[in-house]
Amino acid sequence: MKRNWYAIAILVLLAAGVAGPVGLVCAALVVLLSLAQVSALGVPYCAPVRFPQTALSPDGVTRRTYRTLSAHPFSIWQKRR
Numbered sequence: 001m002k003r004n005w006y007a008i009a010i011l012v013l014l015a016a017g018v019a020g021p022v023g024l025v026c027a028a029l030v031v032l033l034s035l036a037q038v039s040a041l042g043v044p045y046c047a048p049v050r051f052p053q054t055a056l057s058p059d060g061v062t063r064r065t066y067r068t069l070s071a072h073p074f075s076i077w078q079k080r081r
Helices: 002-019 021-036
Strands: none
Touching: 002 021
């Protein structure tokens, strides 16, 4: 397994040395495409991940105002809906 990574590292360095930034980008694409073929426990390595349907917290990307957050009681041990 380690030999494969050494070979990939040498090929990436060789591509970057010969073709510069274009070779580095091409080598990165080859590595990414080879990762797309790998599967762990029957699940593809680059499988799309679904976002949760319900919010994990009452806050969003931006923090809500204190007045909005304090309108409902809060406890660390509250259950999610």
